[in-house]
Amino acid sequence: MPLPKAELHVHIEGTLEPELAFALASRNGVRLPYAGTEELRRAYDFSDLQSFLDLYYGLTNALHTVDDFAELAEAYLARAAEQGVRHAEIFFDPQAHTARGVSLGTVVEGLARALDHSEERHGISTRLIMCFLRDLPAASALATLEDAKPYLHRISAVGLDSAEAGHPPSDFREVYAAAEALGLRKVAHAGEEGPPAYIREALDVLGVERIDHGLRAMEDPELVARLVRDRVPLTVCPLSNVRLRAVDTLADHPLPAMMEAGLLVTVNSDDPAYFGGYVGDTFDAVRDTLGLGPERLRELARNSFEASFLDDDEERRAR
Ligand code: ADE
Ligand code: ZN
DSSP, X not given: OOOOEEEEEEEGGXXXXXXXXXXXXXXXXXXXXXXXXHHHHHXXXXXXXXXXXXXXXXXXXXXXXXXXXXXXXXXXXXXXXXXXXXXXXXXXXXXXXXXXXXXXXXXXXXXXXXXXXXXXXXXXXXXXXXXXXTTSXXXXXXXXXXXXXXXXXGOOEEEEESOOTTOOGGGGHHHHHHHHHTTOXXXXXXXXXXXXXXXXXXXXXXXXXXXXXXXXXXXXXXXXXXXXXXXXXXXXXXXXXXXXXXXXXXXXXXXXXXXHTTOOEEEOOBSHHHHTOOHHHHHHHHHHHHOOOHHHHHHHHHXXXXXXXXXHHXXXXXX
């Protein structure tokens, strides 16, 4: 039995497996620029975050209908359940779809159709986190928030993702304030490729309650002390960090040092269809390669529930 855990950092578009991408593309009459799944998989050789994002956004072209998004989310939930996931807080990137003419309503309706059955079918409670693409203008994020108003009962939080370098959190001050005023919770990717200063901005300017990645906090001892003191969760994605070359190899990953420092870290898959494993596989990999023993693995699982949006009663039921 895999360890019961919550997954707090997974992009639903990053769960699109090659087989499903080709099936949906064929159904929708879309041509993908790869001869087949083998050639596509061979292209998963990334040099950095941007090289991955180029391919990831390209593949979203396969997704068009409510059914497509429902199938995508259903496939993720089935895989996650096998890996011990009891609760999932799932990112989606509306602008990746609205920019190519697929409405936000189509995306949310499709995802919600799968999420609505998730507890009964898979034993997984869920939340949706709507991410803004930080390499697009803040005005586009504001328009997306406006667009989302009819669906806010489906959305728990806002996030910030896509190409980080040169796109500081402070650019999104206004949209995060507006999201907070609408009752949404707030998280942001920071310190994946960007500097520790972006983590500080996400906390101080956007007022986020959780940092996605946060890897580069380790360069800044004062920031680490603050994150430890305030128990700010970091949703770390070790397999992603290796595949996007934030670290050289998994053996070099600072996860053990982060735990040793007293940080509230969780382990997550990020984009499991692209990075070689779902969250249970990631737990296995850090056990085998980083030598984390059973107590450390239980701590990671405990952290995942503590860092989640679940209240105490929901947390007890999920564990
Ligand atoms: N979108 C999907 N995966 C991402 C990642 N690892 N960083 C930033 N944006 C993303
Ligand atoms: Zn991510």
